[in-house]
Amino acid sequence: MSDKNPFPGENNTGHIWDDNIRELANPIPRWWMIGFWISILWVVGYGVLYPMIPGSNDHTKGVTGWTQIGEYQEGLDQVEAIRGKFEEQIKDLSAAEILADDGLSTYTVASARVLFGDYCAACHGSGGQGGPGFPVLADDDWLYGGKIENLVQTITNGRRGMMTAQGAILKPEEVDTLAQAIVDGTIAEEPLFKTKACFACHGMDAKGNPALGSANLTDAIWRFDEDDKLASAKYTIIHGVNAANDPKTRQAVMPSFKDRLSEGDIKKLAVYVYKLGGGQ
Amino acid sequence: MSDVQNRIPATSVDDLYAEAGHWHINTGEETIHAKRMPGKWRSIKWWANSFWLVFFLGPYLRWDDRQAVLFDIPSRQFHIFGATLLPQDFWMLALLLLFFAILLAVVTAVAGRVWCGFFCFQTIWTDIYTWIEEKLEGSPQKRRKLEKAPWDLKKIKVKSLKHFLWLIIAVITGISFTAWFTDAFVLWGELLSLQLGMVSVTFIGMFILGTYILAGFMREQTCFWLCPYARIQGVMIDKTTVLPTYDYVRGEPRGRVKKGQREEDRATGDCIDCNQCVAVCPTGVDIRNGQQEGCITCALCLDACDSVMDKVGRPRGLIRYESQEGLDTGHSIPILKRPRVWVYGFILLASLSGIIYGLSTLDSIQLKVLHDRQPLFVMQSDGSIQNKYRLKMLNKLKDPVEVTITASGPAGLILVGAEKTVTLKPGTVSGRDVFVRVPRSNLVGESQSIIFYIEGAGDSNQILKSKRESVFIGPR
Incomplete structure (x- = not known):
């Protein structure tokens, strides 16, 4: 550090090392400062519009009333709006009637895939290919019959060999x-x-x-x-x-699903299993 | 001061700086006011500019009952006159991009930055903006004077009229761009009734802002600092590339014309150091320093220099299209003897033929087959092997098509689930699961080829067909 500034007229802070290395006090570029202030304004605007500041039990809500769960719900509603039309149609139909309709059975196969994954795939395999000790659902051999009514029966009441x-x-x-x-x-x-x-x-x-x-x-x-x-x-x-x-x-035990699944879901699953390739 | 500095001879450092002294780099602090001079290249530039009329007028062409060229992103369909491209055809876009990338390379390798100088929207919009500027504010000298003049009523009037005209061009640019992506007439209708959608408003707004700022204010700075193609093209140029070049052999040493001196007694070169080439340059560079990043090879300095040469009675072409090699040795390698041209040309041809193949084999219906993998196969009670396939059938027509599904493959195959015809909905993909059964004794390997066919009739009873190969998988 030097007491006398050897670089007069220069915009330095007076901090000088090794004779000529000095700290300048140049302003930050204007574009950078503009961006900086805009980002501060952005934060304020964001805080007004959206939930932002946490409290001990609660948080600020923001004037738009936006919530994550609300956005999720909106998405669900959109899905429901599409599915609802089909669900309405298949509600009063039997599994056999759904099967007879090209469009409805296509919808049912698409929407029952998740059900099959949740309730059936653990034993019967994700594609109905069976597992050690558990029957294949994709072939045309059925112990209790491969008609759609038989499938509904089997899922509803279970089977015990x-x-x-x-x-x-x-x-x-x-x-x-x-x-x-x-x-x-x-x-x-x-x-x-x-x-x-x-x-x-x-x-x-x-x-x-x-x-x-x-x-x-x-x-x-x-x-x-x-x-x-x-x-x-x-x-x-x-x-x-x-x-x-x-x-x-x-x-050789197949559990009953009548207490775990609604009649509608059982109907859909029966159609799904039928369509795996072995339905008769 | 430390004695470190004293060890470097000050003179040699000065020499280094002196060498780079003429490289004045304008980082936007100086507005370039280029002079406009008529000439051969100026006319060519106007013609090249007019190429962009397609951009403004194209959206209003009609084909059947729709826009002739429409990139309909919401419904994922590109209409190009009679052809409709769906996302399934997008491999052609990759070839198209390759084609234009290589076209840029080959043109640049042969004749320099032709794109930058003659066709680039940045160059052309800037050219139009400065043309308006000149009409309103006058010659470059007047413009510079006006810039320094105080803000009186006249200045405000001239300036605001200029910005108003600039904005009108920006608005039309934004609308024209957006009109390629949504029906142009509907867009105008929505615009005039103030019912534009959010997406249209955003895009038009972005283009207004972009055009106004880039062509009105940033101008050559865009080419200097912002545009990646300006940098990329620099490395595509070699010593055989013909570029607007200052013939330093003829021109140096420069010297002003002395009154009364006879041409024979002249000790200087042909360049009279009039700086007209710099005055007309839209990016403000001095071509006499050689090829440089700022030069967009627009050839306007050729016009300027030729007109001066005519005036002083010296031959034209002191600045001309010439390769470095031609300047050094007096002759240059013909285009066809340059490997670059052949390699680029080959890639151009390959991508072009790919696009032509794609467009000529665009099917109205298209079949895709997905073999079910879980399970790969299932044994049936009679011992035959069953495979499951998902057929995805695309119908690009405007009407539904009835198709029959057939398959050929291993001997004795039975196709299950395709007994009835399938109705393909227009403009989308219809799915259908089918099963194929083959007696186990007919299987010759773990995996065999199988071909699926769909066939239907179009509206004028022409046969529509598509086929796709897949595999039939059996036990080991």
Whole structure:
């Protein structure tokens, strides 16, 4: 620092180091100052128009009355205005009637995607492709029938598979013979199928009975693990499905959704599932 | 003072400064009042300016019952005479941008900043604004005098009339721009009944402000500091580019014409240092310093110099279109022997043929196929494999079209969900889910090609078709 200013006439602050490095007091550029003042005005204007200053319990509201939740609600209302027209139309229609109408079924498939993701996809997969132990919804094989009414029924009331555990009833070689016949696709001609009364549930032609939910034993679709078909068939015959007296039994339970979903939502889901590719 | 300074010889520093001394850079503190002189290049400039009449008149052309060229952004449709472009055709826009980028490059490489000097809106609007200024305020000297004069009634009258005319041009510019994006006649109707929408008002306002400030006040400063193309084009120029160039071989050393001296006795070059080239320059640069960032190669100095050369009886062309190489060696490489021209030309041609291909194959209906990925395939009870596809069918016509969907691919395929015809709504995409079943024994690989077709009839019964390839996926 120097007491005597060696640079007279210059706009410096008198702070000088190393003889000639000095601090000048040049004004900030005018355009910058204009921007600065405009931004201050902006803050004031913003504070008047919008919520801004927090208090202990509350905050200033702003004269426009804008709120984030209000804007969200407006967006929702816009969506509702579009969906409302369709919702109004499908309200009084049955699932079958919705299905018959091109435009309404397209809308239903689009809007039920979220429902399917929330309530169905966890077990049946996001595209209805099934999961380990859970049936595929996109194929054309239905234990309880693939008509739209059946689907509504299934979602509303749920389903519970049942098959007696045959391990205590059948000899091991009889189980082997039956399992092999299922794998070979010759189960309907297998004498044991008749003598052991399998047909009572699975039908004389072994194609199952939708009224009971018994499986079609002749088609290409496997309800349970199909990596080793022979072992899988044997396991199911021995331990049954949901058999009360066998702790190793196959689990096959579809919960009821009538308490969790509205009738309308169930209707929409039925249409959605139907449209996954397997509806009949 | 420290003795550090004393170690550098003061004279050498002075030399450095002296070298750069003539580079006067005007950062806007001085308003350029360019002189206007008639001449060949001035006429060419007027003709080039008139190219922008398209901008003002174009929106009023009609085609059928709509505007001939309309960039309808809210409904996502571009109408260009008979053609309607939808967002699906936007790949052509990329080619169009490429075309113009390369056109700029090739023109600049061959003949300098032709865009800046002759076609750029900044140059042209500034030219019109200064033309008005000259009509009202007079010659550059008078204008400079008026600037310094006190604000009397006459000055206020002249100045306010000028700004009024400037604003009228700005307003028409704003309206004309907006009219390309919304129906021009409707726009005028709304404007005259004061019922313009917020978007139109904003755009017209922005253009009024932009035109008024850029052409009225910033002028050449825009080219100096604001415009990126001015900078980019500088690097596209090489020594073979023909530019308005001062022939320093002929011109130097400069010297004023001495009365009574005979031409044969003259020791100076052809340049008489009259500064007319600087006086007419709209960006205020001195072309005799060589090619520089401020020069927009508008060639107005050529007119000025030629007229002076005529007056003093020396040959024209002291400032002329010439390449650096031509000036140094007396001859320049022909255009077609320059690799740049070929490379640029090839890209130009490629992008142009892409656009032509796109426009000539614009289908009235267009099919897109999305293969469902979750699940990739489903086994059916009879053992066949089913794939799901979402067909997106675009109808660009004004009327609905009935189409039938067919598919060809793996042997024995069955198309499910396309039994009935589908009605495509006009101007939008209609969706339809279809399923394809193929017996497992007919599958030859994990993934096979499948082609979908849609076919319908247009209003005069011409066949409309579109096809799209997709894949059929089966188990390993």
